[in-house]
Amino acid sequence: MSPPLPPPSAGARLRQQLAAPGLRIAPGAYDGIGARLIEQAGFGACYMTGAGTSAARGFPDFGLLTMSEMVENAAVMARSVQIPLIADADTGYGNELNVTRTVREYEARGVAAIHIEDQVSPKRCGHLDGKEVISRDEFVSKVRAAVEARRTPHFFLIARTDARAMLGLEEALWRAEAALDAGADMAFVEATQSVEEAALVPRRVKGACLLNVVPGGRTPVHDLRQAEEMGYKLAILPGLMLKAAIEAGDAALAEVRATMQAPTTSATVAQTFRRFNADEWDALRTRFNAGATMGA
Numbered sequence: 001m002s003p004p005l006p007p008p009s010a011g012a013r014l015r016q017q018l019a020a021p022g023l024r025i026a027p028g029a030y031d032g033i034g035a036r037l038i039e040q041a042g043f044g045a046c047y048m049t050g051a052g053t054s055a056a057r058g059f060p061d062f063g064l065l066t067m068s069e070m071v072e073n074a075a076v077m078a079r080s081v082q083i084p085l086i087a088d089a090d091t092g093y094g095n096e097l098n099v100t101r102t103v104r105e106y107e108a109r110g111v112a113a114i115h116i117e118d119q120v121s122p123k124r125c126g127h128l129d130g131k132e133v134i135s136r137d138e139f140v141s142k143v144r145a146a147v148e149a150r151r152t153p154h155f156f157l158i159a160r161t162d163a164r165a166m167l168g169l170e171e172a173l174w175r176a177e178a179a180l181d182a183g184a185d186m187a188f189v190e191a192t193q194s195v196e197e198a199a200l201v202p203r204r205v206k207g208a209c210l211l212n213v214v215p216g217g218r219t220p221v222h223d224l225r226q227a228e229e230m231g232y233k234l235a236i237l238p239g240l241m242l243k244a245a246i247e248a249g250d251a252a253l254a255e256v257r258a259t260m261q262a263p264t265t266s267a268t269v270a271q272t273f274r275r276f277n278a279d280e281w282d283a284l285r286t287r288f289n290a291g292a293t294m295g296a
Contacts, residue, residue, distance in 0.1 A: 010112035011154035014084035017044050018156075018186075018208065023228035028238035030056045030073070032080035036276060037241070039081040045112070046081060048074050049238035050088030051125055063122030067093040067102055075109035084112030086158070086236065091123050092116045096145035103149035103157075113156030115188050115210070116146055118163065118175060126162050126190040127217035133163050139175060140182050147183035158210055159184035164191055165218075173204050180207040186234065191218035195226075202231030210234045215243075 008016070017024050026045040029035045030052030038046045051061035053073045059065065067089075074087040087106060092099035099116060106114050117123065118139040120132040133139070143159050150157070159179030164172040169192070176187035188210040192198045198221045202209040211232040213222060221227055227235050252263055270278070284290065 009152065009154045010078065010084040010110055011107075011152065011156050014045060014086070014112040014156050015154060017084070018233055023224060023232055024234050025224060026086050026234065026236045027240045028052060028236060029077065029241040032076050032276075034241035034245075035077040035081045035085065039083050040275065043083065045084045045086060046077065047236040047238060048077050048085060048087040048111075049242065050090055051238060052242040053088070055242060061125040061128075063090060063119075063124060065090075067098070067105065071102075071105045071109060074106055074111050078110040078112075085110075086113040086115070086156075086234075087111050088238075089114040089116050091119055091121045092142055092146065094121070096142055099142050099145045100149040103146050103155070104151065107151055107155045111155075113158060113185075115158035115160045116142060117160035117188075117190070118142075123162075126160075126212065127214050127219075129165075131162050131165050133161070133166060136175060136178065140178050143179045143182040143184050156185050157183070158186040158188050160188035160190055160210075162190045164189060164193065164197075169197055169200070173201065176201070176205045176209075177207075180205070186210055188212065193218050195220055198227075199230045208233040210236065213237045214239060 024045060025043060026047040027038045027043055028047040028049040029038055030049055035046045050070065053070060054061045054065050057065065057069065070087070070089065074085065078085045089102050089106060092102045102116070103114070118133045120134055124131060139161070146157050159176065161172050161175040161179070163175050172189045176189050180187055186208040187205050189201045189205070190212060192201060198211065198219055209232050211221065211227045211234070212219065213224070213227070213235055215222055224235055255263055
């Protein structure tokens with residue numbers, strides 16, 4: 001009898017999702033708690049936000065984190081859930097050699113997909129002013145390096161271009177198309193500046209396209225049904241859990257200051273821990289008698 005086949009990789013599972021008709025939605029988180037909440041809410045994929053990862057370490061999204069810091073956070077999030085994780089990999093953290101290592105480090109941590117952009121390093125949030133981009137040739141070369149660096153063909157590569165802000169939409173569309181020709185699996189045109197521009201991207205780019213949904217950002221598309229009608233295959237909501245955490249945290253802290261009372265909660269401590277596999281760990285404790293005192 002043949003041994004059972006291993007479960008499909010995270011990248012393979014993401015590819016299966018994207019092969020189905022319609023739009024896939026990947027809410028954004030910056031830690032294992034957010035990733036677990038996204039999974040438990042029923043979403044099929046999670047996105048690791050670079051802006052949130054930076055904020056969780058006390059920095060703005062100005063390209064201040066290293067590759068190792070980003071990979072470490074992606075590893076925590078990927079192991080916290082069963083759904084595929086899509087992660088921000090900024091500029092690839094250098095030239096083609098750095099991109100090669102970046103791809104392999106993320107892939108080795110069980111991440112399903114990453115996106116690499118054409119900003120000059122240090123980069124900044126795609127919805128801020130003051131961005132700069134590298135040349136066409138350098139961007140395409142880095143995409144080729146990322147494609148060749150994969151250990152398996154399942155690892156999903158998304159090519160992001162920030163060229164719209166500085167060089168115009170036509171240049172951004174050219175770069176998206178060139179990245180797909182170089183082997184990228186999906187194109188990500190960052191920060192289109194109108195509904196009409198956003199709709200034009202999946203019509204003009206011959207391949208799967210990603211929409212970055214950032215309320216308060218440059219792209220005024222917030223209805224995911226509209227994004228699906230436009231033809232996008234994947235929508236990420238990078239700031240979703242970060243915004244929710246900040247607003248909920250502000251409200252809870254204000255309540256304590258105003259009332260001098262600890263806020264009530266609907267969940268017990270045990271119920272909260274069960275959301276993070278407490279029952280599985282308790283079963284292991286019982287199986288191995290892990291709480292027993294060692295004999296003399």
